[in-house]
Every structure is written in structure tokens, then in C-alpha cells.
Amino acid sequence: MSIPEIDYSEIAGKKIECPSECGMCCLCQPEILPQEMGFFRNNHPKSVTTSKTPDRHFCITMKKGHGSCSFLNNRRCSIYQNRPTFCRQFPYHFYVGDGVSVELDLSCRGAWTGEGNDAVAEAQELAERSEKRLNSALKEASQVYREFHAICKEAGVMSDVSTIRQALSANIMKFTDLAYIAKIMDRTLEEPKMDLENLSPDNKFDMKEMEDAARDTALESMASDDPMSVPVYCDKDWNWNMFMASKDKIVWSVMNDDGDLEEKGSVNPMDIPLRAPDADGAEVLAQYISILNGRESFLGNVYYTMDRLDYEDDFANTYYGCMCVTIVDLLWRASMLDHFFHTGMGAEGIKEAIIFYDMDRLDAPTIGAFV
Ligand code: SF4
Ligand code: SF4
Incomplete structure (x- = not known):
């Protein structure tokens, strides 16, 4: 067995550091893999529990049952050399769909500093540690994807993924404009297939409906x-x-x-209206949309949505619709952050909204899996 081919393009050239005051990822309950149980059983048996999730895996206890991990002291890990694989991987996520790719969790503030360790080198080391799990997840996902593509073919709803991604990329700034997004959302379920370049000016759009959906x-x-x-x-x-x-x-x-x-x-x-980004905020938003547009987990979420809607809608429309829902969700959160923190809707405000949002985005349902 060898490590499967992995797409590192999202993290190429990036550096990651972990400031000593953060500890944010230690609010996620860490899973303990079977091969890691020995250390915890022998040294910290009272710090092990089972998750509330249906698969009932072993994990570390949290302070008061809902706070940070019980091993976090003064925002530093007290078992750092023996921390579980789950903790070592953050802020990288190995997504297994049609292939394997690495996605960077932008909720980690250490991903924004431009300092620290080389992201690709760190992820490669993690991939070596996870070889067996990656291969087994890929085998399972390949079967699911084969079935998905066969159903799409039969329903006649699939289009070429790279063509759709390129069309979005060519129109990316339009996706930062609320009126344009509202038009797309209005049309996703109606048109046979949308042409992003030629949305008629007569297309109706309902800002209130979009604002309600975002909220x-x-x-x-x-x-x-x-x-x-x-x-x-x-x-x-x-x-x-x-x-x-x-x-x-x-x-x-x-x-x-x-x-x-x-x-x-x-x-x-x-009392929180959905607000548009200003020109600088739109630039930052466009960069984030570009990252989403390249993520396989985003594609997996679109596929999941097609399945949920019984393969009745065209792939392109579902893809653009999912992107618009994502953008207005993010912008409403930016509007909420501005209400509480006065972060604004400029470059800084949108960046803070991405930090708030990306962890949840990576959690969106998908027909692939994170390993
Ligand atoms: S979220 Fe990022 S910066 Fe914060 S503790 Fe985790 S890895 Fe470090
Ligand atoms: S084991 Fe350490 S790194 Fe992992 S969540 Fe707990 S404190 Fe954080």
C-alpha cells in the first residue's frame, strides 16, 4: 500500500503558525484512534469518554462537558508530544471524494499570519501517518461517487465540472454583488441551465426573500x-x-x-440587515469564493444537494445556487459581527467573517468524507 495521490494546491505556498494565546481548535472534541488508546488507557483513563455521535468513537473529555479539551492549560496542550492525530491535523483537512485533497481551515488565525511552518511539508507528513485511513476512505468514497455519477447520467443533469468552475471564476466579482446573487437564487430552480454572462436585466430578484434565506x-x-x-x-x-x-x-x-x-x-x-461588502471587502470575498470554487468538499456538498433534491435540478444551477447560499450566509454573519464588534463590511470585516465561518463551511454535508 502507498499514500494515494493528493492535491495540495489549496495550501501551496502557505505558512502556518500557532500563536500561544489561541487554543481555538481545542474546543472541538478530539477523537482518539484505536491505535492511540493505549497511551490514554495507561496514563489518563479518566480523560477518555465516548462521543455523542452515532459511531460512538473514543474521544477526550471536555472541561465541564462542553468547554475546551481537558488537556488544555493556559491555552497550551499539556500532552503535546502524545496528542491525538485529530489534533495534529488541524488546520488541515484531508477530503476524500473522487480523489484526495487537502483543505485549509481558515477559521485558524494561524493560517492568516504568513509566518510559520511550510503547509505542504506539514500536510505531507500528516498524510504519511494516515496512509491506511486515506486508502480505506478512498476505496469507500470511490464506490459512492461511481453510484452518484451513474444516477446523474441517467437523470441527464450532469455537466462538465471544470467548465462550471471556469464560468464562475470568470464572473467572480459579480458573485460579491447582492442584486446579482438574488437573481441567481431566483433562477436556480427554474432555468434549464443558467448562463452567468447573460442574466437578463429583467430577471426579477427579491432582496427580502434572499435576506430571509441568509438569516x-x-x-x-x-x-x-x-x-x-x-x-x-x-x-x-x-x-x-x-x-x-x-x-x-x-x-x-x-x-x-x-x-x-x-x-x-x-x-x-x-434587527440585523444583510449588508453588502464595500469595494475592499468584495476583493477579499472574491478570493474566498475562488478558494471555495476549487474545493472538492464544496463540490461534494453540491452533489449532496443534488441527491437531496432527487436529481431534478441541473448541476450548474445547483452549483451556482449552493455558492450563492454560502455567500449570503457569510455576509449575514459579517453583518452580525459588525453589530457586536464593529468590524465593518470592508476587507477586515469580511476577513473576520471568514474566520468565523470557514469551520462551519467545512462541516457542510457532502457525499465524500474528511479523514
Ligand atoms: S486554531 Fe490554529 S492557531 Fe489556534 S490553536 Fe488551533 S492550530 Fe493553533
Ligand atoms: S489533546 Fe492537546 S491539542 Fe488536542 S485538543 Fe486537547 S489540548 Fe488541544
Whole structure:
């Protein structure tokens, strides 16, 4: 067996560092692989539990059951040399779909500094450690993808992926304009196949409907009172901000290192309008759209959506529609961050929104898998 071919293009030329104040990824409960159980059974048996997920894998306990990992002290890992593979991999994600690619979690602030270790070299080392798991996931995913492509062929809904990606890339700045996005969203379920270059000026668009969709999508991810299930935003001062939503209220809290939450504010989501980026913000947004457009996990999410919609819609329209939903979700979150943190809708505000959003984006359902 050898390491499968891996696409490293998303992380090529990138450097990653891990500032000592962060610890944000230690809020995700780390899985312990079977081969790693020996160390924990022998040295830290009380720090092992089983996950609440259906597969019931072993994982590390969290402070107070919902805070950071119990091995995190003063934002540093107290078992660093023996930390699980799960922890070593962050902020890299190996996505297994039609092939294997590495995606970079932009919620990690260490991915934005331009300093630190060479990302490709780090990911290659991780791939060597995960050879067996990557091969077995690839075998499983190949079968799923074969079935998916066969169903698409029979339903006559598939188009050439690279042509669709190129068309989006050629029109990328338009995807930062709310009026254009609203038109696309209006048409995705109606047109046989959209031509991005020639959307008629007469196409109706409903800003209110789009704003409601953006708010609903963002609120869905915050709709829990379990801190383990809601989005985390690690701000520039390294605070772990969490947002929990009920029907008419979003509560903003900060979690401390012991797992306690302190409420900082709240807002009625209806009081947050969906705002457009300014010219500098649009540039940053376009760069992020370009990353999404190249991600295999984004493609896997489009495929998942086609399956969920019973293969009734054209691939191109579903692809553009998924991109638009993603963009308005991000922009609504940027608008919410601006409400609480005054981050604005310029380059800085959009960058902070990406930091807030990308971890959840990588969690979107897909027919492939992260290893
Ligand atoms: S999120 Fe990134 S910077 Fe923060 S602790 Fe994890 S790897 Fe380090
Ligand atoms: S084991 Fe260490 S690196 Fe992993 S989540 Fe816990 S504190 Fe963080």
C-alpha cells in the first residue's frame, strides 16, 4: 500500500503558525484512534469518554462537558508530544471524494499570519501517518461517487465540472454583488441551465426573500444551547465568542478557559440587515469564493444537494445556487459581527467573517468524507 495521490494546491505556498494565546481548535472534541488508546488507557483513563455521535468513537473529555479539551492549560496542550492525530491535523483537512485533497481551515488565525511552518511539508507528513485511513476512505468514497455519477447520467443533469468552475471564476466579482446573487437564487430552480454572462436585466430578484434565506441559514447553525454545537469566533484578542440563537434572540457569550460562559450581549436577528461588502471587502470575498470554487468538499456538498433534491435540478444551477447560499450566509454573519464588534463590511470585516465561518463551511454535508 502507498499514500494515494493528493492535491495540495489549496495550501501551496502557505505558512502556518500557532500563536500561544489561541487554543481555538481545542474546543472541538478530539477523537482518539484505536491505535492511540493505549497511551490514554495507561496514563489518563479518566480523560477518555465516548462521543455523542452515532459511531460512538473514543474521544477526550471536555472541561465541564462542553468547554475546551481537558488537556488544555493556559491555552497550551499539556500532552503535546502524545496528542491525538485529530489534533495534529488541524488546520488541515484531508477530503476524500473522487480523489484526495487537502483543505485549509481558515477559521485558524494561524493560517492568516504568513509566518510559520511550510503547509505542504506539514500536510505531507500528516498524510504519511494516515496512509491506511486515506486508502480505506478512498476505496469507500470511490464506490459512492461511481453510484452518484451513474444516477446523474441517467437523470441527464450532469455537466462538465471544470467548465462550471471556469464560468464562475470568470464572473467572480459579480458573485460579491447582492442584486446579482438574488437573481441567481431566483433562477436556480427554474432555468434549464443558467448562463452567468447573460442574466437578463429583467430577471426579477427579491432582496427580502434572499435576506430571509441568509438569516435562516445562519441561525440554523446557531440554534442550540449546547456550546459544543454552536459556531465559535476566535477574535483578535483570542476570546472564544459563541452565539446561541432562539427564535427571536441571538445571545453572544464568551467562554473562559474553565468552560464557563459569560453573556456579553444579545440582539433580535430581525434587527440585523444583510449588508453588502464595500469595494475592499468584495476583493477579499472574491478570493474566498475562488478558494471555495476549487474545493472538492464544496463540490461534494453540491452533489449532496443534488441527491437531496432527487436529481431534478441541473448541476450548474445547483452549483451556482449552493455558492450563492454560502455567500449570503457569510455576509449575514459579517453583518452580525459588525453589530457586536464593529468590524465593518470592508476587507477586515469580511476577513473576520471568514474566520468565523470557514469551520462551519467545512462541516457542510457532502457525499465524500474528511479523514
Ligand atoms: S486554531 Fe490554529 S492557531 Fe489556534 S490553536 Fe488551533 S492550530 Fe493553533
Ligand atoms: S489533546 Fe492537546 S491539542 Fe488536542 S485538543 Fe486537547 S489540548 Fe488541544
